[in-house]
Every structure is written in C-alpha cells, then in structure tokens.
Amino acid sequence: MIRALFFDLDGTLLTSRKTLADSTRTALQQCQKQGIGLFLATARAPLLDKMLGWTEAEFRLFDGGIYCNGACEKLHGQTHYIFLPAPLVTRCVQTVNPIPALHLALQLQEERHAFNHPLAAVLMGSGESPCSPLSRWKLRLSVRPLKS
Structure with missing residues (x-):
C-alpha cells in the first residue's frame, strides 16, 4: 500500500x-x-x-x-x-568570491536571500551576451546569523 x-x-x-x-x-x-x-x-x-x-x-x-x-x-x-553554521558559510563565501563566474545564492531566515552578484547579473549574464552554463550555476546554502 x-x-x-x-x-x-x-x-x-x-x-x-x-x-x-x-x-x-x-x-x-x-x-x-x-x-x-x-x-x-x-x-x-x-x-x-x-x-x-x-x-x-x-x-x-x-x-x-x-x-x-x-x-x-x-x-x-x-x-x-536546518541552517549551516556561520563559519562554514563564511568559508564558502570566501572560496567563491575570487571566482567571478560563480554566483552564490544564500538562503536566509524569513525567506530572504543574499547574492554575491546583483540578481539581474545572475539571471541575465554580463554585457549583451547570454550567460554561459558556468556563469548561471548557483550554489544554494542556508545560513544562520552570527551570534552577537
């Protein structure tokens, strides 16, 4: 059944x-x-x-x-x-930052998101040409805020 x-x-x-x-x-x-x-x-x-x-x-x-x-x-x-620990997310962001072709999307609390590039650039690509498959790849992570 x-x-x-x-x-x-x-x-x-x-x-x-x-x-x-x-x-x-x-x-x-x-x-x-x-x-x-x-x-x-x-x-x-x-x-x-x-x-x-x-x-x-x-x-x-x-x-x-x-x-x-x-x-x-x-x-x-x-x-x-289920959020990833902040130090792990920080490490991911630091790893992705030097690679301009990678777009990072972070899922935050209360259905908010953060991107390492403006969202329009992520969706449309840079300049007049369409995005390459690599530039459209997004890593989705969940993050919890750092404790004060």
Whole structure:
C-alpha cells in the first residue's frame, strides 16, 4: 500500500512552461482521494507562490515538502529550516568570491536571500551576451546569523 509520494518539480511535475498540466492535477487529485500523502522534494525554496505563481489551488494538492535540497521542511502548515553554521558559510563565501563566474545564492531566515552578484547579473549574464552554463550555476546554502 502506497502511503506517500514525493515529487521533484522541474523536469518532473512541471511542464516546460513551469506549470502543472491538467492531467497532472487530475492524477494528484486521484492520489489524494486514495489517501496517499503528496509531497514536493525540490532544490527550490518554498516560495512557489512568488516563483511559479502558485495559488492555494496548487498548494492544496500537497501535504508538504522538502525544499532547498533538504534544508527546509514543510509539514502541517509549519516550516522548519536546518541552517549551516556561520563559519562554514563564511568559508564558502570566501572560496567563491575570487571566482567571478560563480554566483552564490544564500538562503536566509524569513525567506530572504543574499547574492554575491546583483540578481539581474545572475539571471541575465554580463554585457549583451547570454550567460554561459558556468556563469548561471548557483550554489544554494542556508545560513544562520552570527551570534552577537
């Protein structure tokens, strides 16, 4: 008996237009009717309303999820983050800083983010030419603030 299913978003549940197909919605609803728990497992942050334009209709399809490559859990309406220690994050930032082609995205508390380059440069690339695959690579880390 299947009790729960976990789904990746990009390349699995989402179409090439980053939406849920009607057939996917129907299949998920059928699973719900059978009492199967549905969960997301994604590298994305849980801001799917902002990132994908999700409404309550999409969120209602899922019982929770694992986000940020496992650094965030959502279950029963509660969100829990597992943050990396500040010294480790500092070391990562110091390692990435000398390499201009690497873009670092830090997941912070309260759904905030920090980037080592302006976000427009990360998304659009530098100058007139499109980004190379290396320049679009992002490292996502969770960070907790340094204690005062």
